[in-house]
Amino acid sequence: MTPETADAFANHAAAYVHIPFCSAVCPYCDFAVVAGRDDLTERYVAALCAEIMGSEPWRPVQALYVGGGTPSRLDPGLLAMVLDAVERRHGIAGDAEVSLEANPEDFGPNFARTLRAIGFNRVSFGAQSFSAPVLSRLGRRHDAAQIEHAVLHARRSGFTSVSLDLIFGTPGESLDSWQHTVERTVALEPDHVSCYALTVERGTPLGRAVGNGAPAPDPDVQARAYQLADRRLGAAGYGRYETSNWARPGHECRYNLTVWAQGEYLAFGNGAHGHRGGVRFRNLRRIDAYIEAVERGETPRVGEETASGWASEIERLFVGLRRTVGVVPGSGGVALLAAPEGERLSQAGVIEVREGRLRVAKPLLGDEAMRAVLGLADPEVRENAASADTVSLDA
Amino acid sequence: MTDQARIRNFSIIAHIDHGKSTLADRLLERTGAVSQREMREQVLDTMDLERERGITIKAQSVRLAYTSPAGEELVLNLIDTPGHVDFSYEVSRSLAACEGALLLVDAAQGVQAQTLANAYLAIDAGLEVIPAVNKIDLAAADPEAAAAELAGILGGSPDDVLRLSAKTGQGVDDLLETLVKEVPAPSGDPDAPLRALVFDSYFDAYRGVVCYLRVVDGSLGSGDSLRFMATGEVHEADEIGWLTPKAVPVARLGPGEVGFLITGVKEIDRIRVGDTITHAQRPAATALPGYEEPKPMVFSGLFPTDGDDFEKLRDALEKLRLNDASLVWQPETSKALGFGFRCGFLGLLHMEIVRERLEREYDLDLVATAPSVAYRVIMPDGEETEIRSPQDLPEPNDRRGVSEPYVKAMILTPSEFVGPIMALATGRRGIVGDISYMTPERVELDFEIPLGEIVFDFFDLLKSKTRGYASLDYEPIGYRESDLVKVDILLNGQPVDAFSAIVHRDAADAYGRKMTGRLRELIPRQLFDVPIQAAIGGRIIARETVRAKRKDVTAKCYGGDITRKKKLLQRQKEGKKRMKMVGSVEVPQEAFVAALQVDEES
Known part of the structure; x- marks a missing residue:
């Protein structure tokens, strides 16, 4: 993917829809999810459609991402209602990427065909691993064979893009086991692969277990696992276009590219986050609070953050530097390279400027660069402050 | 002026918490010096820190009017002494102002090293030492054992040791009578040229330096022109008087009397504890013995955590010095810690007290380097x-x-x-x-x-x-x-001055291994390998490495939740603010403290 193509996603119109339902909550998960409340699915989808229909009309979306939770837990009819609402209110572009997250165990042949028929063309499977002990430790309820079957059904049903999510660095998992997962993945020839380091989040069962002395993921092991995957996927024709994402050419996730290009995306459902008109906003996180607010005719939105000027420039770097193509340096990049922190990062080879782009050359140390970016002061404000000092000294 | 025959000057020697201040309160109460309404627990310890730690840092004195059971009207001057080894010079000057000392020992704890040291000081100074066991009301009290110990030190029979409870007042009347009987009255020469001993001083924001003094020979009148024999300075006696404990101005202080003197001097180091005051016109031939310059024994670098607080630290030190002539410092620049001060202290407690006061009263956040001595x-x-x-x-x-x-x-x-x-x-x-x-x-x-x-x-x-x-x-x-050597600690090849230490050659390897090992635990992983070495001159004696960090990246962007990720990283960034850059290595502030902490195995 060329840098220009990647940057052009800044003008894309995207939308995210959240489906919080799960059969059980995985021990590491801290998303806005709910298990054992399938009784709420219809009310929830009704609220979701009401929220979509109540949103200010925009333009046809070029990428629609239905994530969760476990969207594949919903009846296809309910998913169809959601797509229909987006189509009616904003439109869905003819060549749009319409993506859905699915658990392998949900993805039978009939389900796959139905989803394809109602308009989904991309599916992202929460495969996580091909190792039974790792899947069990991660609290997943499928096995390796089910992943393979799900991919097969997706292909047969005509999905144009199939993605697998993998998790590496689970305590106790050997590099050999991880290599096995990567090989099985490559053998399935998906179009897109995401590899995420297992992260211990506060407030999750995993977080509590680690707090009580259970082994935590070893960052050195995770680093080796990441490099192993990067080499193997690269050799198999997958390009890493973002810190955690690899794709065959043309199969990069457009919704994600929009987010990282600082583009605009609508957001619907509990705990969903959007970005539009320079404003980042989020919805009520609790499902019942969300449903009740929408049913009362109130907005489920609870927080907003407006970024303009320097803050927006910082944000452009902050999101854009996750991409392999990096960013046009701009005033933020210039400030970063001039700052002592930036100098340190350049010396350590974490960031670099090549062919007019500022890039994170060591993605495994990306947060080092991100923290430096967040600490950058607006050069104009500094100049103003300096001149103000001069005035007061004269006076 | 008070007739010398009616005066008894004494101090109380006691270990921390053995009840000196409580006894002093009881004496004030018995003699009516402080009314019940004014009675605050432990009147003599006025600094907050003293009240909290139960120790006396600055000595004070109080004049008590006492009528004996026989109807004799007497003046008792209780001269307080600081209770710690760091202040032994101050203790010796206070004792030099007395004819007697009450050696007070906790009935449960027995004699402590400091008490013994101060008791020897009192004996050496020729004082009449009266042993007493305090806290006999306590369940854990063993007055017989404590009395036996006291008798063992001072000679005499355990039966002669007084037994009292300052808390309940039991035995306090006996104590007063014994004091009057045993402590000799002063015997100064009223006609000789004036000699008065400065045994303490403090700074008052309105009056300047206030001296506590004991007239030995001659007498001192308000308005007299006075010569301070050690410093050679001449000052006028603006005001003299007694402390009851309220300041009561008087026209004249005679031989044997204890009181205060205000001269208008504002700088505490111009008035030296232990100096002899005489008349400018009719000076004494020789000063009273025992004067010494204050001498710091222990040194430590104090650095503000926030470099911007350097001036605030300087101001705070200057304010502390108003009342503490023994505190000395000079600016020091550390590559690791920035600008600060190398401070000299009388001892460890003095150092701890100063640090605590700087942090508490002046709201400073300090890093202190390992204490060292003057080589x-x-x-x-x-x-x-x-x-x-x-x-x-x-x-x-x-x-x-x-x-x-x-x-x-x-x-x-x-x-x-x-x-x-x-x-x-x-x-x-x-x-x-x-x-x-x-x-x-x-x-x-x-x-x-x-x-x-x-x-x-x-x-x-x-x-x-x-x-x-x-x-x-x-x-x-x-x-x-x-046979001493300097062990340097190098981070990434650069010596970190704050960790350097002078140690005996035989202990150098152990010190080097301990420090490098500790720092390896304390220094977080960086973008590159950080070698930690201990060296004597150019010779490396220990080495550890903090391996470069290999992974520091958020896995996922949380479904477009940019704000959350920003906040997470922002929080991590705040944590980094407490780091000091040492060359290109980020060292957490705590490392400077923790690396120097006590450990059991050393």
Whole structure:
């Protein structure tokens, strides 16, 4: 993917829809999810459609991402209602990427065909691993064979893009086991692969277990696992276009590219986050609070953050530097390279400027660069402050 | 003026918490010096820190009017003494202002090293020492054992030791009568030229420096022109008077009397504790004996955590010095810690008190380097120079020798701990001298040991090895040449001055290994490998490496939740603010403190 193509996603119109339902909550998960409340699915989808229909009309979306939770837990009819609402209110572009997250165990042949028929063309499977002990430790309820079957059904049903999510660095998992997962993945020839380091989040069962002395993921092991995957996927024709994402050419996730290009995306459902008109906003996180607010005719939105000027420039770097193509340096990049922190990062080879782009050359140390970016002061404000000092000294 | 025959000047010698302040309160109450309404717990300890820690830092005095059962009207001057070894010079000056001392011992705890040291000071000063056992009301009290110990030290029979409870007042009347009977009245020459001893001073924001003094010979009148014999300064007596404890101005203080003097001097170091005051016109031929310049024994660098607080620290030190002439400092620049001050203290407690006051009263966040002592370096040309900071030690080729201060340390301990204490002391190059049994259960251990070996963690280790039962006192006994080396700690090849230490050659390897090992635990992983080395000159004696960090990246963007990720990283960034850049290495502030902390195995 060329840098220009990647940057052009800044003008894309995207939308995210959240489906919080799960059969059980995985021990590491801290998303806005709910298990054992399938009784709420219809009310929830009704609220979701009401929220979509109540949103200010925009333009046809070029990428629609239905994530969760476990969207594949919903009846296809309910998913169809959601797509229909987006189509009616904003439109869905003819060549749009319409993506859905699915658990392998949900993805039978009939389900796959139905989803394809109602308009989904991309599916992202929460495969996580091909190792039974790792899947069990991660609290997943499928096995390796089910992943393979799900991919097969997706292909047969005509999905144009199939993605697998993998998790590496689970305590106790050997590099050999991880290599096995990567090989099985490559053998399935998906179009897109995401590899995420297992992260211990506060407030999750995993977080509590680690707090009580259970082994935590070893960052050195995770680093080796990441490099192993990067080499193997690269050799198999997958390009890493973002810190955690690899794709065959043309199969990069457009919704994600929009987010990282600082583009605009609508957001619907509990705990969903959007970005539009320079404003980042989020919805009520609790499902019942969300449903009740929408049913009362109130907005489920609870927080907003407006970024303009320097803050927006910082944000452009902050999101854009996750991409392999990096960013046009701009005033933020210039400030970063001039700052002592930036100098340190350049010396350590974490960031670099090549062919007019500022890039994170060591993605495994990306947060080092991100923290430096967040600490950058607006050069104009500094100049103003300096001149103000001069005035007061004269006076 | 008060007739000398009616005066009794005395102080109370007691260990921390053995009840000196409570007894003082009781005496004030009995003699009506303080009304019930004014009675605040422990009137004499006025500084907050003193009240909290239960110790007396600044001595005070109070004049008590006492009518004996026989109807005799007497004046009792109670001269308070600071209760810690660091202030032994101040104690000696207070004692020099008295004819008697009450040796007060906790009935449950028995004699402690400091009490003993101060009791010896009192005996040496020729004072009448009256032994008393306090807290006899306590359930754990063993007055007989404590009395036996006191009798063992002072001679005489345990039966003659007074027994009292300052808390309940039991025995206090007996005590007063004994004091009047046993403590000699002063016997100064009223017609001789004036000689008055300055035994303490403090700074008052409105009046300037207030001196506490004891007239020995002659008399001192308000408005007199006075010469301070050690400093040579001449000042007028603006106001003189008694402390009851309220200041009561009087026209004249006669021989034997204790009171205060205000001259209008604003700088505390112009009035020296221990100086002799005489008349400018009719001076005494010789000063009273025993004057010494204040001499710092222990040095430590104090650095503000926030570099912007440097001026605030300077102001705070200057304010503390208004009341503490013994506190000295000079600016110091550390590559690791930035700008700060190398401060000199009388001892460890003094250092701790100053640090605590700076942090508490002046709201400063400080990093203190490991305490060290003043070394004397013999230069190639035979000149001797004093260094107070390890950085100043010349390279081996640029010096002929180094000597270090030794102290005579005295430890009082239950006999079961003699073995562990001897092991501790000899492990610190201590040379054991006398071992004397005060009673079969309590032992006095004397040894000579380099002060540098006890300034750091010796006291804490002593306490932990003896479950808090042993007590320590020490006095300087001069300098001795030692085979000392400077161990530098290098981070990424650069020496970090704050971690340098002067240690004995035999202990250098152990010190190097300990520090590099600790720092490896304390320094977070960086973008590159960080070698941590200990070196003597160019020779590396220990090495550890903090491996470069390999992964520091958020896995996922949380479904477009940019704000959350930003906040997460922002929080991590705040954490990084408490890092000091040492060269290109980020070192957490805590590392400077933690690396120097006491550990059991050392």
